[in-house]
Amino acid sequence: MKTIVHKAESRGFADHGWLRSRHTFSFAGYHNPERVHFGALRVLNDDQVAAGKGFGTHPHDNMEIVSIPLYGDLAHKDSTGNEKVIKSGDVQIMSAGSGLRHSEYNHSQEDEVQFLQIWVFPKERDIEPRYEQKTFSAEDRVNKFQTVVSPEETSAVWINQDAFFSLANLDAGTELTYEVKKPGNGVYFFVLNGELSIAGEKLDTRDAVGVSDTESAHLKASSYAEVLAIEVPMALN
Template structure:
């Protein structure tokens, strides 16, 4: 087993007034040659967007983009004519494929929206752009991992990569084991709230650990905690 630990305070940070963004990996004006990606995981941005503000229309291609609102609602428009609101409890995935333009705005005129935007390199390039979102209920991940993104879809959202996103909410004292689903994959565990011990590392809110060359990972909750596990190919 190999691990890499990313403490919350070591992330890149940008304050644009209307946007406060923490970058787990090199992004925009933040560059760290040791933190460009974790396998196929390229971007994990932890964004706070002021009321009524957002990202104007901009293009993407050949990237799998996952958005997870943690607080508030996010408004999405794209060049296919799609116009959706992604609410707290929802997960959205967009396969940019051969090219798509979109905008993202805080749907509220009164409160901030907090959301994660995550980019994963695709398995197949230049596919037809695709969009999907779904509501996932917190009770279905209490003291267990709930898969919300998967290459096999099923009850999850389908991703164009051998990658899996799973959420878990753990009561204090709970121990879970995350099994690596595809041989050769690694998993990046990002603590949304609380205190965990993962692979012998003590982690708190917004800390993360990337784990490679293992078949499973033990996760122990030292307090009530919420965690996002992103399993991705290490070679792609």
């Protein structure tokens, strides 16, 4: 098993007033040649957006873009005609494919919104742009993994890549094993809250560990903990 640990405080940080963003991997003004991607995982941004503010209309192409609100609501609008509100508990994906334009704003005029924006390199390029959004119950991830993004026809949102995103909420003392779903994939575990050990590494809130060359990884929570597992191919086409 290979492991790489990224502590929360080692992330890049940008403060634009209306936006405070922490970058796990090189992004915009933050560049670290040792932190460009983990396999097909290219971007993991932890964004806090002020009330009524957001990202104006801008283009994307050939990228799988996943948004996961942690609290608050996002207003989304894109050039394919989708106009949605993404709420806490929802997972949204855009397959940008051959190209689209979109905007994302804090839907509230009073409260901040915090969300993860995650980019994954696609399996097939220049597909027709695609949008999907689903709501997931937190009860279905108590002391187990709940798959919320998958390339298979399941209850998860579909992704144009052999990638799987799973969420788990673990009670203190809970032990769990993550089984890699596709040979050759690695898993990037991002701790949303709490303290736990993963693959023998002790992690705290917003710490992360990437594991590869393994079929499974062991987790043990030392407090109540919430974790996001991002499984991706390690080899890029």
